Amino acid sequence: MKTRWYKNAVVYQIYPFSFMDSDNDGWGDINGIISKLDYIQELGATAIWFSPLYKSPDYDYGYDVSDYKAIDEKFGTMEDFDRLLAECHKRDLKVIMDMVINHTSTEHPWFKEAIASPDSPYRDYYIIRKGRTKEGKILPPSNWESTFTGSAWERIGDSEDFYLHLFCREQADLNWENPKVRNEIIDILNFWLDKGVDGFRFDVFNMFSKVYPIRDDDSKDSFQKGAPYYVDGPRMHEFLKELNEKSFSLYDIFTVGESFHPSAEDARKYVRESSGELDAIFSFGHLDSDNIGGKKFFPKPFDLLQFKKGFFDPQRAAYGEGWNTLVLENHDNPRCVNRFSIDVRNYRYEAATMLATVMYMGYGTPFIYMGQEVGLTNCDFKNIDEMKDPVSHFVYELMEGYGMPKWLVFRFIRYGARDHSRVPIAWDDSVNGGFNKGHTPWQCVNPLYTEINVKKDLESTRSVYRFYQKLLRMRKKHEVAVWGETREYDHENRRIIAYSRTNRDKQLFVCANFSKHTTSYKLPDDVKKYKIILNNYEMLGRNGQKVRLRPYQAVVLRF
Ligand code: TEU
Numbered sequence: 001m002k003t004r005w006y007k008n009a010v011v012y013q014i015y016p017f018s019f020m021d022s023d024n025d026g027w028g029d030i031n032g033i034i035s036k037l038d039y040i041q042e043l044g045a046t047a048i049w050f051s052p053l054y055k056s057p058d059y060d061y062g063y064d065v066s067d068y069k070a071i072d073e074k075f076g077t078m079e080d081f082d083r084l085l086a087e088c089h090k091r092d093l094k095v096i097m098d099m100v101i102n103h104t105s106t107e108h109p110w111f112k113e114a115i116a117s118p119d120s121p122y123r124d125y126y127i128i129r130k131g132r133t134k135e136g137k138i139l140p141p142s143n144w145e146s147t148f149t150g151s152a153w154e155r156i157g158d159s160e161d162f163y164l165h166l167f168c169r170e171q172a173d174l175n176w177e178n179p180k181v182r183n184e185i186i187d188i189l190n191f192w193l194d195k196g197v198d199g200f201r202f203d204v205f206n207m208f209s210k211v212y213p214i215r216d217d218d219s220k221d222s223f224q225k226g227a228p229y230y231v232d233g234p235r236m237h238e239f240l241k242e243l244n245e246k247s248f249s250l251y252d253i254f255t256v257g258e259s260f261h262p263s264a265e266d267a268r269k270y271v272r273e274s275s276g277e278l279d280a281i282f283s284f285g286h287l288d289s290d291n292i293g294g295k296k297f298f299p300k301p302f303d304l305l306q307f308k309k310g311f312f313d314p315q316r317a318a319y320g321e322g323w324n325t326l327v328l329e330n331h332d333n334p335r336c337v338n339r340f341s342i343d344v345r346n347y348r349y350e351a352a353t354m355l356a357t358v359m360y361m362g363y364g365t366p367f368i369y370m371g372q373e374v375g376l377t378n379c380d381f382k383n384i385d386e387m388k389d390p391v392s393h394f395v396y397e398l399m400e401g402y403g404m405p406k407w408l409v410f411r412f413i414r415y416g417a418r419d420h421s422r423v424p425i426a427w428d429d430s431v432n433g434g435f436n437k438g439h440t441p442w443q444c445v446n447p448l449y450t451e452i453n454v455k456k457d458l459e460s461t462r463s464v465y466r467f468y469q470k471l472l473r474m475r476k477k478h479e480v481a482v483w484g485e486t487r488e489y490d491h492e493n494r495r496i497i498a499y500s501r502t503n504r505d506k507q508l509f510v511c512a513n514f515s516k517h518t519t520s521y522k523l524p525d526d527v528k529k530y531k532i533i534l535n536n537y538e539m540l541g542r543n544g545q546k547v548r549l550r551p552y553q554a555v556v557l558r559f
Contacts, residue, residue: 006199006254006279006365007323008482010472011096012045013369015331016053016075017061018424018443021436028424028435030076030084037091039454043373043465044472047094047254049201051331053081057107059170060390061422062098063203064105068188085196094198096254101185102204103171110184111172115156115163124178127164129214131155143216144226147260149394152226166207166230168390176208176239189247199254205240205278206259206266209233223261223294232266240270240277249276256325256365257281261294264317271322280323280365285310287327290339296416297395302341304494304514312499315363315486324364328355329372334420338378342552343516348375348452350552353467353536354512357554358497360471361510363486368468371425374457375464378420379446384410387419388443419443426453467536474534474556480506495519496549500527508533511547512554522546523557530559 020032030053040048052062055070062072071081088095104111113122129141131153140153140162146169153162154169164173174181189200211229222228248255257270259281270278289307292298318324328336337344342351352375360366381387384396392413399409424441426433426449432441433449446452457463475481484501496519498511509527513519523530523545532540534556541548547555 001252002249003252004279004323005094005252006047006256008476009046009094009254009365010044010475011047011049011365011367012040012043012373013049013051013330013367015051015370015422017051018422018435018441019370020425020427021439021441024437024439025074026436026439026441027074029074030071030080034084034087037087037093041091041093042469043368044469044476045368046092047096047198048088049096049367050098052098052100057105057170059105060168061388063100064103064107064168064171065100066105066107066109068101069191082195089196094254095196096199096201096256097192097197098203099189099200100203101174101188102207103165103167103173106170106172108172118159118161125175125181125184126172127175127210127214128156128161129153129164131160131162133160142214142226144214144230145224147224148391149398164210166204173207173210176210176235177212182239182242186243186246189243190250193247193251193253197253199256202255202257202278204260205257205281206232206236206262206270208239209235227261231260232263236266237269237275237277241275244276244278255279259283264313267314268317268321271318271324273322275322280318280325281314282325282327282330282367283310283314284327285313287333287339290341291416296333297412299412299415302339302514304497305491307340307514308488308491308497311359311362311497312486312488319363319485324362325367326359326362326364327367328359329369329421330367331369331421332418334416334418335376335378336372337375338420340514344377347516347552348377349462349464350536350550351375352464354514354552354554356464356468356471357510357534357536357556358512360475361481361501361508361556362499363484363501366472366475369421371421373465373468374454375452376426376446377448377452378414379423379444380448381414381417381419381444384413386444387413387417389418389422392417392419428453428455471534478506478508478533478558479503480508484508489524490521493521496521498524500524507559509557509559510554511549511557513549513552516551518548518550520546520548527557527559530557532556533558 016028019028022032053075054065055067055072056062110122110125113120131138140151144152146152210233217226255278257278286307288294290302292300337351423446424435428434429450431438433445480503484503487500489498495515501508537553
């Protein structure tokens with residue numbers, strides 16, 4: 001029976017490499033996570049999503065899985081995991097596993113077998129095609145581009161064959177057309193579900209189905225070459241329905257898919273309860289409001305109207321038919337207080353609490369990325385060598401190849417790098433920010449750790465963590481915050497975001513100033529008599545229907 005518990009849930013995301021290193025070897029680990037579960041529970045989270053804990057050679061830090069049924073040694077053992085699961089459940093924290101099944105590591109035994117011989121039955125587990133010969137040269141089977149730059153095809157040794165990889169060359173795309181592959185995946189999902197995990201986050205799920213036969217992408221406006229042939233492919237809905245029938249529907253779980261630039265129509269179908277596919281997806285439209293064309297490394301001044309569209313559209317699409325997610329940060333994005341043209345130097349607390357209010361009063365399940373709850377900031381990387389994410393390096397090489405000066409390239413990389421959110425969590429001002437006892441961490445610590453850390457935040461009178469607690473408690477208390485319909489007001493306003501949540505006779509109104517200038521805002525006529533139930537400042541300036549919102553001020557009114 002499906003209770004759909006996820007609708008009332010608050011999910012906390014952990015990137016295990018960098019959360020807590022209990023054995024002082026430089027890597028975060030499962031025992032470290034267990035030692036911090038009370039902290040997560042007290043925040044108000046009710047579920048944890050773990051970025052991959054499986055065995056991996058870490059070309060893409062866990063997102064290249066070489067054994068889906070094993071815990072990677074650096075994180076611990078399967079016994080440690082079982083204990084983690086039990087400790088989470090003891091605290092009423094659900095456990096959501098990351099499932100990276102668009103591709104496997106090239107070190108996965110299936111792939112090794114596949115390339116060992118052209119007659120291997122595993123050959124058809126992957127997407128392997130003959131290259132094209134032109135003027136004596138062997139070229140890739142199509143002009144498709146990898147999300148991580150360059151061709152999406154890698155040649156197998158000196159044969160004429162290539163395999164498809166939409167990410168790193170060490171991440172080979174699985175052939176979902178092959179029913180054996182789908183059965184293997186269902187077996188993996190049910191292995192974890194039988195252990196008692198409570199759900200999955202599916203990595204780039206809307207790339208599972210590709211258009212065949214493989215062909216060149218000749219369109220001029222593709223997000224990246226080939227995307228029309230590997231995003232929202234023709235069998236997507238069918239594949240999800242099959243997983244649902246043979247796995248998800250047999251358990252009371254939450255399934256959330258990370259979508260890659262989905263079409264509005266497909267996005268709606270993926271989450272519609274009557275479709276029987278996924279429970280929710282992540283949409284990142286609002287996070288593209290400070291970059292050019294969805295490309296993270298290319299800055300543009302923050303566009304609040306674009307943020308609003310990306311924030312409200314998925315809520316409207318899901319309301320009444322399916323479910324939505326609310327995301328400000330994850331392991332693929334810089335810290336939110338450093339984005340959206342925010343003056344983080346002067347208003348870190350105000351901006352962190354304003355963003356949380358705007359985001360988590362929306363319709364959908366809140367997702368909070370580790371460290372976000374204390375307003376951690378981007379890392380002041382000094383050079384590219386301090387960055388571990390392969391994407392930062394690929395894009396660096398690409399831009400340098402265009403002849404751009406190194407200092408400029410590095411500025412672009414620093415703007416969008418995934419590394420910012422992947423540095424070890426600063427727990428306090430001791431060595432390595434309390435991440436461990438002094439062993440050099442796999443990734444440098446944010447040099448700001450003595451200034452900005454969890455301990456300091458908890459001790460401060462302006463604690464971001466305490467504000468999050470208040471906000472999440474309020475969400476729990478006012479059911480309308482979970483179930484209410486969202487209605488946007490004054491879309492054209494370039495400083496203020498405003499919306500109501502309504503559920504029968506219960507109504508909330510949220511308004512926030514996204515700028516560092518005090519700004520007046522006239523409340524809608526129906527918001528006449530109200531009570532302030534949340535405010536990230538002590539006071540709210542009022543004059544009749546007008547409110548004066550200070551820099552990054554956000555309020556929630558009950559009316
Ligand atoms: O991300 C998919 C993805 O497309 C974005 O991460 C984005 O393309 C990337 O940040 C480049 O800017 C998922 C995972 O979240 C990510 O960590 C993995 O690297 C990727 O899939 C491949 O598994």
